[in-house]
Amino acid sequence: MPRAVVITGPSGVGKGTLIRSLRERMPDLQLSISATTRMPRAGETQGVDYHFMSEEEFERHVCDGDFVEYADYAGARYGTLRSELQTRRASGKPVLLEIEVQGARQVRKTMPEAVQVFIAPPSREALRARLVGRGLDTPEQVEARLSTAERELDAQGEFARVVVNDRLEDAVDELVWVVDAATAAE
Ligand code: ADP
Ligand code: 5GP
Numbered sequence: 001m002p003r004a005v006v007i008t009g010p011s012g013v014g015k016g017t018l019i020r021s022l023r024e025r026m027p028d029l030q031l032s033i034s035a036t037t038r039m040p041r042a043g044e045t046q047g048v049d050y051h052f053m054s055e056e057e058f059e060r061h062v063c064d065g066d067f068v069e070y071a072d073y074a075g076a077r078y079g080t081l082r083s084e085l086q087t088r089r090a091s092g093k094p095v096l097l098e099i100e101v102q103g104a105r106q107v108r109k110t111m112p113e114a115v116q117v118f119i120a121p122p123s124r125e126a127l128r129a130r131l132v133g134r135g136l137d138t139p140e141q142v143e144a145r146l147s148t149a150e151r152e153l154d155a156q157g158e159f160a161r162v163v164v165n166d167r168l169e170d171a172v173d174e175l176v177w178v179v180d181a182a183t184a185a186e
Contacts, residue, residue, distance in 0.1 A: 002092070002093065002094040002095070002183040003094070003113050003114060003115055003182050003183060004032075004085070004089070004094070004095045004096075004097060004107075004111060004113075004114040004115070005094060005095070005096050005097070005114065005115045005116075005117065005178075005179050005182055005183065006096075006097045006099060006104050006107055006114050006115070006116040006117065007019060007096060007097065007098045007099075007117050007119060007175075008098075008099055008100060008101055008103075008104040008116065008117070008118055008119070008159070009101075009118050009119030009120060009152065009165075010121065010127060010145075010148070010149035010152040010153060011073075011074070011100070011131065011145040011148070011149060012121075012127055012128075012130045012131035012134060012145060012149070013119045013120065013121045013127060013130070013149075013165055014119065014121075014130065014165040014168070014171070015098050015119050016098070017168065018119065018163075018165060018168070018171055018172060018175055019031065019096065019098055021168070021172040022096075022172060022175050022176060022179065025172065025176050026094075026176065026179060026180075028093045028094065029093065029094055029095075029096050029179070030088040030089075030091055030093050030094065030095045030096065031088075031095075031096050031098070032080055032084055032085055032088055032095055032096065032097045032098075033047065033048070033049070033050060033051060033084055034050055034051070034078055034079060034080055034081075034084075034097075034098075034099065035050065035051040035052075035053055035058060035061065035067075035070075035078070035079050035080075035081055035084075036050045036051070036052060036053070036058075036076055036077065036078045036079075037052075037053060037054065037055050037058050037076045037077045037078075038050075038052075038075075038076035038078075039052075040052050041136055051081070051084070055077070058070075058077050058079070061079070061081065062079075066081055066082055066083065067079040067080060067081060067082065068080045068081070068082050068085055068106075068107065068110060068111070069099065069102075069103040069104075069106035069107050069110065070103065070106075071099075071100055071102035071103045071106075073100050073102075073148065074141065074144045074145055074148060075144065078099070078100065078103065079103070080097055080099065080103065080107075085097075094179065094182075094183035096179075097114075100148075100152065101151075101152045101155045104116055104118075104159075105155075105158075115161070115178070115179075115182035116159055116160070116161065117159070117161045117162075117163055117175065117178055117179075118155075118156050118158075118159035118161065118162045118163070119162075119163055119164075119165050119171070120153070120156055120162050120163070120164045120165070121153075121164075121165065122164055122165070122166040124149075124153070126166075127146070127149060128142075128146060131145055131146065161178055163175055163178065
């Protein structure tokens, strides 16, 4: 079974953008679809971008022990369903998890064989510019995500593999190399 790869880092750093390019370069990669209580954004589809669910449904999964990891993030709940991971892993192809730092810490304990990669911004200013430029969050949400990002950036030292997303093409090249090495070892 190939090892799972966890991609983490602050919101707005470019994880989604990098993963889209990564999947074009590595079409076999399976992306674990997370559960969340946040509202879908324009263009997001149920079961494709997330398993969108109510607080009650999320809490029921917590009580039933259905999550490999879960966390509160900027006013909503996010988690990786065990069933989702099992289905993806059953394909025998490498599986990618895109989660925030608290979840990555839990995975470090529950799935120590998983390879973790922290995506860092070239600077704090660049991170703010990307969050604002993305235009998906209200000014309040941008501030909430930036204050969480401060704590997340402090956690960077916990991760053996850090990829700085400065020039997108360079970061994708580096990520392809890391994921290749992690998943070819099996
Ligand atoms: P995340 O998934 O980490 O929240 P996104 O992938 O949504 O981040 O990226 C946030 C914004 O930053 C998007 O508008 C994206 O186009 C932009 N972005 C991503 N990578 C880069 C980069 N290397 N240089 C400049 N802008 C980038
Ligand atoms: P967004 O609301 O921008 O889609 O995601 C917000 C944050 O939640 C991002 O940092 C993203 O990586 C994280 N996230 C998405 N899915 C999960 C998950 O299943 N578990 C955890 N812990 N974080 C997640």
